[in-house]
Amino acid sequence: MIHIDDLHKRFVVPGTGALKRKGRREVQAVHGVNLHAGNGRITGLLGANGAGKTTTLRMLAGLFPPDAGRISVDDIDVLQQPRAALARMGILGDAHGLYPRLTARENIVYFGRLQGMDEDAASSRAESLSQLLDMKAILDRRADGFSQGERMKTALARALVHDPANIVLDEPTNGLDVLATRGLREALRWLRSPEGGGKCIVFSTHIMQEVELLCDEVVVISHGKSVARGSVPELLDMAGATRFEDAFVTLAFPAQQEAA
Numbered sequence: 001m002i003h004i005d006d007l008h009k010r011f012v013v014p015g016t017g018a019l020k021r022k023g024r025r026e027v028q029a030v031h032g033v034n035l036h037a038g039n040g041r042i043t044g045l046l047g048a049n050g051a052g053k054t055t056t057l058r059m060l061a062g063l064f065p066p067d068a069g070r071i072s073v074d075d076i077d078v079l080q081q082p083r084a085a086l087a088r089m090g091i092l093g094d095a096h097g098l099y100p101r102l103t104a105r106e107n108i109v110y111f112g113r114l115q116g117m118d119e120d121a122a123s124s125r126a127e128s129l130s131q132l133l134d135m136k137a138i139l140d141r142r143a144d145g146f147s148q149g150e151r152m153k154t155a156l157a158r159a160l161v162h163d164p165a166n167i168v169l170d171e172p173t174n175g176l177d178v179l180a181t182r183g184l185r186e187a188l189r190w191l192r193s194p195e196g197g198g199k200c201i202v203f204s205t206h207i208m209q210e211v212e213l214l215c216d217e218v219v220v221i222s223h224g225k226s227v228a229r230g231s232v233p234e235l236l237d238m239a240g241a242t243r244f245e246d247a248f249v250t251l252a253f254p255a256q257q258e259a260a
C-alpha cells in the first residue's frame, strides 16, 4: 500500500557566470501529486513527457526528499524511515544499472544478499523469478551485451528478489518489443493476483494502451499535478469520452481541448 499526499519538488537549474546566476531557473517539477495505491491492484501514473512522473517515483524511492508532502509505504514514512520503507519496495527505475561482469543469476543473488537474504534463499528465488519472467536462456549469461529486454527482465527480477509487497516501475515497457511487453504484462497481472502475492503495483507510463490493458486505477498527472483519478471507465465517464486517448487529453490538457 502506497500513499503519496500533496507532493512538491522544485529544481534549481544553475545559470552561467562565476556565481552561476545568469539564466538561473527554477523548475517546479512536482506541485500537488496525490496517489493512493492499494494491495492487489495495479495503479498507473499516466502523464505526458515532463509531467513529473519520474520525479515523483524517485521521491517514492527515497532518492531525494520532497520540498513538501508525505509519502508512506505500508504506513512507513519514506522520509523518516527510508530503510524500512525501501525494504518493502521492489523498484525498477529508469536506469537498470546491472553489473556487466556478473551473470543475470549473480546480479539477482547479489542483490538478494544486499537485502539480507542468505545464499540459498536468494538462489532459489532467482530460479523461480527466472520462470516467471521467462529468462532461463539468459540466467547464466553475463549481463554485458544484454538486449534492452534482457536487461529489463534481469533488473526486474533483481528488484523482486526479496519478495517485496510493493512494486514500483518507471516506464517499464520503454524500448521493449511486443512480445516482451506482453510477457511483462502477464508477470504484473500474476503478481497482482492472490497466488502471486496480491502485490501493490505502481507504474508510470505515457502509453494509453498500457493503462487500458493493465490498470485498476489511474492517476492522471499534468504539469506536475495530479488532475484526475479513477478506473479507465470512470475516467472516460468523467471526460465524457469514448476513447481513452481523448479522455486523457481532456483531463490533462483542458485548455488545449477547448481550443481545438
Ligand SMILES: Nc1ncnc2c1ncn2[C@@H]1O[C@H](COP(=O)(O)OP(=O)(O)OP(=O)(O)O)[C@@H](O)[C@H]1O
Binding pocket: 011, 012, 013, 027, 028, 029, 047, 048, 049, 050, 051, 052, 053, 054, 055, 056, 206
Ligand atoms: N534534476 C533535475 N533538474 C532540473 N529539472 C529537472 C530535474 N529532473 C526533472 N526535471 C524537470 O522536471 C520536470 C518533470 O520531469 P520528469 O522527469 O519527472 O517528467 P516525466 O513525467 O517523467 O517525463 P518523461 O515521460 O519525459 O520521462 C521536467 O520539466 C524536467 O525537465
